[in-house]
Amino acid sequence: MPSIPDPKKLPRSRRPKLYIIHGWTYTVAPWERTIGLLEKQGLVVEMLNVPGLTTSSKKVWTIDEYRDWADRNIPDGAIALGHSNGGRILLNLCSEKPDKLSHLILLDAAGVYETSNKRDVARNLSKRLGFLKKVPGLTRVWHKLTGASDYARAPENMKKTLTNMLDSDKNLNLAKVTTPTSILWGANDTVTPPHQAEIMHQSIKDSTLKIFPGWTHAPYLSHPDELAKAILQAYRHPPEVKPVVEVTQAATVSASMAMKKAAEPVVPSTAPISATLAFKKAAGPSADDASKMSAALAVPSSKAKPAATHSGAPLTRRQRAAIKRQFEANAPQPVATAAPERPEGVEYEAADLPAPEPQQIISSASVPKVGRLERARRKIGLEPKVATKTSSKSVKSAAKPASSTKKSTKGKR
Numbered sequence: 001m002p003s004i005p006d007p008k009k010l011p012r013s014r015r016p017k018l019y020i021i022h023g024w025t026y027t028v029a030p031w032e033r034t035i036g037l038l039e040k041q042g043l044v045v046e047m048l049n050v051p052g053l054t055t056s057s058k059k060v061w062t063i064d065e066y067r068d069w070a071d072r073n074i075p076d077g078a079i080a081l082g083h084s085n086g087g088r089i090l091l092n093l094c095s096e097k098p099d100k101l102s103h104l105i106l107l108d109a110a111g112v113y114e115t116s117n118k119r120d121v122a123r124n125l126s127k128r129l130g131f132l133k134k135v136p137g138l139t140r141v142w143h144k145l146t147g148a149s150d151y152a153r154a155p156e157n158m159k160k161t162l163t164n165m166l167d168s169d170k171n172l173n174l175a176k177v178t179t180p181t182s183i184l185w186g187a188n189d190t191v192t193p194p195h196q197a198e199i200m201h202q203s204i205k206d207s208t209l210k211i212f213p214g215w216t217h218a219p220y221l222s223h224p225d226e227l228a229k230a231i232l233q234a235y236r237h238p239p240e241v242k243p244v245v246e247v248t249q250a251a252t253v254s255a256s257m258a259m260k261k262a263a264e265p266v267v268p269s270t271a272p273i274s275a276t277l278a279f280k281k282a283a284g285p286s287a288d289d290a291s292k293m294s295a296a297l298a299v300p301s302s303k304a305k306p307a308a309t310h311s312g313a314p315l316t317r318r319q320r321a322a323i324k325r326q327f328e329a330n331a332p333q334p335v336a337t338a339a340p341e342r343p344e345g346v347e348y349e350a351a352d353l354p355a356p357e358p359q360q361i362i363s364s365a366s367v368p369k370v371g372r373l374e375r376a377r378r379k380i381g382l383e384p385k386v387a388t389k390t391s392s393k394s395v396k397s398a399a400k401p402a403s404s405t406k407k408s409t410k411g412k413r
Contacts, residue, residue: 010042017044018235019074023084023110023218024162026053034220037228043235048073050086052158061161063168067092071100079235081105084192084217085165092168095176103238104181105231108189108217112196113169174203180241181207182234184227186215208239 018038022028028047035045051057051069066089074080074093080101082090087109094104154162181204185197194211201209212219212226219227315323 012044015042015044016235017046017078018231019078019080020045020047021070021080021082021086021089022047022050022054023086023108024053028054030218030221033224034228034231037225038232041228041232043232050089052161058157060157060164062164063089063092067096071097074101076100077102079103079105081107081231082109083107083220084110087111088165088169088172091174091177092172094179094181095173098176098178101179103235104177104179105234106181106183106200107219107227107231108184108186108192108197108215109200110165110192111169111172111174112192112199113166113172114196174200175205177204178206180239182239183207183209184230184234185209185211186217186219187211187213188215189217191217206239206241210234 020031020035022031028049031047035047038045048070049055050066052059052061070080070089070093076099078101080090080103082088082105084107087106088111090101090104090106091109091111093100181200183197183201183204185194187194197209197211201207210230212223212230214223215226216222
């Protein structure tokens with residue numbers, strides 16, 4: 001924030017400075033009182049004379065030419081005030097060069113484009129009734145008919161210049177102005193109404209707006225003392241620059257927040273588990289699994305060889321039955337165990353092992369009995385005799401035709 005030192009302690013060259021571009025006027029004399037009050041407060045004021053208005057010029061000016069003129073006459077980083085058309089020139093300068101000024105002060109500035117029927121009528125009357133101002137005594141009548149507008153009073157080259165200024169507002173983008181801006185406005189301004197000040201305030205991001213009751217479009221004429229205080233206050237307290245907030249894509253934010261909120265699940269490797277299952281299946285049940293088997297599997301079969309007693313004599317059938325009943329009564333009941341839970345997210349690979357062959361059970365009823373004679377034949381090494389079941393009646397019947405044939409042959413002989 002620039003400080004206003006005591007003017008008695010600093011030379012004029014080192015005092016803070018304010019550049020002013022006046023509006024559409026042909027004299028800056030009405031500004032003398034306001035400028036004098038600012039000088040007494042230690043502020044150096046430099047009024048820039050606009051070509052074609054307060055300095056002579058025969059050319060037709062454009063807004064781009066006025067913008068370049070202001071750029072040449074105002075140093076970088078300075079603080080400048082623009083009134084009316086002067087505010088329009090500074091707004092175009094700041095929209096093209098945001099870093100040109102460190103602080104912009106607008107006083108009833110122009111720059112908001114609006115259609116005006118009154119302005120169009122004044123242009124037409126000035127073209128058709130312009131000869132009246134040359135007639136002695138009719139000058140006031142001519143100004144009254146044309147509305148005493150700036151366009152009616154301007155020379156021909158400045159009439160075209162003013163048209164260029166008004167048309168340039170169509171292309172002015174106030175949102176491009178990023179310079180801290182203090183907006184001072186008169187509530188009774190009819191040339192640039194207060195609603196235009198509100199448009200500027202809404203469009204310029206780092207801006208402040210103060211509307212003063214009773215002020216007209218030219219407060220340096222109606223309220224010079226109050227205007228000096230307002231300018232000094234604005235100079236000492238520029239608007240605060242709002243920080244720029246970077247906005248990222250919603251998809252990127254959602255994805256990053258999801259990654260932070262839900263950690264990636266850790267899936268264990270299935271190779272060790274698959275290998276363990278394969279080895280377990282190939283090796284058969286372990287000692288722990290065997291202990292959980294049914295007690296019926298541990299009971300010896302009735303066809304098994306009888307166990308010997310402590311004396312070496314075989315057990316009788318009655319003793320084996322008693323031992324079996326006692327063993328079954330004391331055997332623990334099988335406990336149903338639940339299958340182990342598999343962790344979620346783990347895939348089990350099938351072990352590449354051959355399927356076990358099904359057990360074949362041969363019934364003893366289908367095995368033919370072997371007698372003593374057959375066992376003896378097998379010991380000697382003879383082939384086993386295949387028994388054929390034929391009835392005695394069929395043997396006798398088969399033998400009868402042989403005897404009959406013999407009788408028939410004898411008879412023939």
